Amino acid sequence: MGIEGIKVKKNLRFFTKRELYDIHLATLEVLESIGIEFHDDEALKILDEGGAEVDYKTKQVKFPQYLIKEAIRNNPNTITLCGRHQEYDVKLENERVYFASGANALYIIDKEKSIRNALIEDCIKLARIADALENIHVYLTLVSPSDVPPTGVDRIRCAIALKNTCKHFFHDAQGREGALDQIKIASIIVGGEEELRKRPILSLAPCITSPFRWGKDAIEVLMVMSEKNLPHIISSEPMSGATSPVTLAGSIVQQNAEILSGLVLSKIINKRSPALLCTLPSIMDMKTGNISMGCIELALMCGGMAQLMQYYNLPYVGSGGISDSKLMDEQAAYEKALTLLIPALAGTNLIHLSSGMLESILTLSYEQVVIDNEIIGMVLRALKGIEVNSETLAIDVIKSVGAGKHYLKHKHTLKNLRKEHFIPEISDRLARKTWLNMGAKDAIDKAKEKIEKILSTHQIKPLDKDIEKEIDNTLNQIMKKLLS
Amino acid sequence: MSEDKILQMLKESILSFDIEIAVKAAKEAIKANIDPIKAIEEGFAKGIREVGELFAKGEVFLPELIMAGEAMKAAIEILKPYFPTGKGLKSLGKVVIGTVAGDLHDIGKSIVISMLTANGFEVYDLGVDVPKEIFIKKVKELNADILGLSALLTSALPEMKKIIDELKKEGIRNRIKIIIGGAATTQKYADEIGADAWAGDAIEAVSKVKNLMGIS
Numbered sequence: 001m002g003i004e005g006i007k008v009k010k011n012l013r014f015f016t017k018r019e020l021y022d023i024h025l026a027t028l029e030v031l032e033s034i035g036i037e038f039h040d041d042e043a044l045k046i047l048d049e050g051g052a053e054v055d056y057k058t059k060q061v062k063f064p065q066y067l068i069k070e071a072i073r074n075n076p077n078t079i080t081l082c083g084r085h086q087e088y089d090v091k092l093e094n095e096r097v098y099f100a101s102g103a104n105a106l107y108i109i110d111k112e113k114s115i116r117n118a119l120i121e122d123c124i125k126l127a128r129i130a131d132a133l134e135n136i137h138v139y140l141t142l143v144s145p146s147d148v149p150p151t152g153v154d155r156i157r158c159a160i161a162l163k164n165t166c167k168h169f170f171h172d173a174q175g176r177e178g179a180l181d182q183i184k185i186a187s188i189i190v191g192g193e194e195e196l197r198k199r200p201i202l203s204l205a206p207c208i209t210s211p212f213r214w215g216k217d218a219i220e221v222l223m224v225m226s227e228k229n230l231p232h233i234i235s236s237e238p239m240s241g242a243t244s245p246v247t248l249a250g251s252i253v254q255q256n257a258e259i260l261s262g263l264v265l266s267k268i269i270n271k272r273s274p275a276l277l278c279t280l281p282s283i284m285d286m287k288t289g290n291i292s293m294g295c296i297e298l299a300l301m302c303g304g305m306a307q308l309m310q311y312y313n314l315p316y317v318g319s320g321g322i323s324d325s326k327l328m329d330e331q332a333a334y335e336k337a338l339t340l341l342i343p344a345l346a347g348t349n350l351i352h353l354s355s356g357m358l359e360s361i362l363t364l365s366y367e368q369v370v371i372d373n374e375i376i377g378m379v380l381r382a383l384k385g386i387e388v389n390s391e392t393l394a395i396d397v398i399k400s401v402g403a404g405k406h407y408l409k410h411k412h413t414l415k416n417l418r419k420e421h422f423i424p425e426i427s428d429r430l431a432r433k434t435w436l437n438m439g440a441k442d443a444i445d446k447a448k449e450k451i452e453k454i455l456s457t458h459q460i461k462p463l464d465k466d467i468e469k470e471i472d473n474t475l476n477q478i479m480k481k482l483l484s
Numbered sequence: 485m486s487e488d489k490i491l492q493m494l495k496e497s498i499l500s501f502d503i504e505i506a507v508k509a510a511k512e513a514i515k516a517n518i519d520p521i522k523a524i525e526e527g528f529a530k531g532i533r534e535v536g537e538l539f540a541k542g543e544v545f546l547p548e549l550i551m552a553g554e555a556m557k558a559a560i561e562i563l564k565p566y567f568p569t570g571k572g573l574k575s576l577g578k579v580v581i582g583t584v585a586g587d588l589h590d591i592g593k594s595i596v597i598s599m600l601t602a603n604g605f606e607v608y609d610l611g612v613d614v615p616k617e618i619f620i621k622k623v624k625e626l627n628a629d630i631l632g633l634s635a636l637l638t639s640a641l642p643e644m645k646k647i648i649d650e651l652k653k654e655g656i657r658n659r660i661k662i663i664i665g666g667a668a669t670t671q672k673y674a675d676e677i678g679a680d681a682w683a684g685d686a687i688e689a690v691s692k693v694k695n696l697m698g699i700s
Contacts, residue, residue, distance in 0.1 A: 035522045305694075404612075409554060413502055433684040435513045 001078070002089030005096040006383040014304040021312050026253045026370065027064050027260065028178050035062035036212045036261040040219040042114040043265055050268030068260055071267040072312045079274040079315055081138060081231060082199040084166040084189065085461060090137050090277065091313035092349045099340075099376050099384055100170055100352035101130050102322070103140035105364035111444050113327055117362065118143035123157060123219040126356075127164035129369060129451060133355075135376035136231075139167040140476070142356050143364055147172055152482040158182045159475045162201065163468065170233065170352065173204045176220035181478045183228065188470050191340060196230065196264040203231035205278060208258045210238035219265070222292040229461040233317055235278040240301070242284040246345050248297055252358050255279045278317035280353070280358075281306055281330055284323075293353075293360045294335030302339075304345035316344045321354035321372055322361060328368050328444055332358060337375055344379050349356035367447035374426040381422035391416070425450065489515050491527040493516045498531025498555055504633055506555035511561035520563040526574060528556050540687070550595065553602035571618040575606040577697045580622050581632035582610030582616045583666075584647065587640035592666055596632065603690050605630075616647045623651070630693055633679075635666040644669075645677040661696040665689055 031178035037059045038044055048054040053062040078093040090098045109115045126142040141157040148156050154174050161169045173179040186202040187193045204225050206218035225232035236258035238244030245250040259277040266275045281301035285292045302318035309316035320339040341350055355372035356364045397412040407413050426446050497509035513523040535552040537543035579600055583593055590612050600607050623631055633644050651657040663681040664674050674682035683689035
């Protein structure tokens, strides 16, 4: 049991077999010739002993082909990210699609366009809202609070998330200590570190600095998680035209090389540790020099990466549903719809940053989280496709209704309507007059009402009082130590 | 089973949206010697009201609403022969309805009929492409309270005016309330041709018809 996700019947394809192979070979060549920098002595030693060609002075690591192939072969093909309860588990494997929320926005904007810093209180509320929304399958902390010091904010966000949602928590960490502290907090909930290995409610995402440089903090997080046999999401976030080639194929080669280099380190440390490969492929907008994550190229690159990862038979965590718009407007709607749909149709297993994000990933709007939940609902319906069998072909039904009548009174309609039609909550389909009578509400108004309803009625399965207290005490100790 | 339990079962049979279940429930009520009027008013009708409320909240969908109405209709048919002599169901009013000549569209009107029936009106459906003479004849014959005219095609609109003019000529315009609806119609057009009301959808149609009958 767990969240079913959608198994895509026929994926959208971007490459021919030959092109996939060319991308693979180009990746191997990059890893073998220029290699990747690892700014951590322990990692260099591990890679050296594991068979890579290491230059300790330049921190350059070159990877022979066999190491890459072994790493791909050794990693699990199916990785289950657990929720606090089993019903929230998501099973990441090829061609099954799930969605994870937006992450770490610094500002909050509302319909009136007033913008402010995100606070602890928002962090709590948004975790509860995400807990209630059916199309957010995995939770990332939607905002990063500004009313706490930046050092140790990862621990604070972790405690808030784990207390306020039952969904799996996908996070980042400030180096080794950040990872260890978060593991400690998560272990309290499940009853120890051994239990956490069995039911990992927390995963951490170390990210390479493109191009080709693994920083110390990220390496530490990767190593801790692999050692401890806990899920780690090895990420690359290159900007096409600036920190990766302007050509999309070239950017894909680079992001592939970057995440595979991390995978090799993870596999040398622990062959069967659950490693996930993730990319957030943006472009630089050449008119302004700003990053764009609402661009169609992000959708294309994620779709292409999904196909490449299927070729490796590894689960892929992609991105989508981000907008560069500063507010909830038409741009936000079309960028989100397109960048959610395309990676999903290509079979991206977990699409992260999928809800709430505006101004790339700097700003969040509460209402947008709910609107995006609805867009994802439509995307999930699209993924289900058109089922064909004797029930859905409905030959007998068609014959029995005949010309000039209607299907509203047929049992077949009653039986299948909820399964076949997506039932929107936010989209408006009222007649104009009824709509006017009901207050002429737009999508944002309706999203706002839904948020108010969630905040006043949604109950999160409560944590044991003692556990909650232990989390608070542990967090206090951690923070005291950090800030002294 | 106690009477309360049976009435509860009758109510729930409507919420199953299944004609057969409602018919079976009606037969059970007869077997248990429940007053058929009571079975309807305190059993089935409660179910219909609940379905209506759920529909308004968006928790029940149109085909379910219509099927609940059909189930109610079927159950009443089973109970009718058992009504005590001289007693019948209180009808909220007689409605004659049809799509005007030149227009074959049926679906919107069907929904309105289901809703009106479910709300306790006695509805006579004249079908589609109905000549004005038939409307006049039926209104007279049934001594109807309400005449409902439907049109989706703009080209069929003048037919509505013709029907109203004809009713005036016959001297019976004031005996009946007229409501129009359908995609081609508007409140403005209703005012122009001297109809008593216009409705934009089936829910509005029910509330407008109730208004016309002086029921709130």
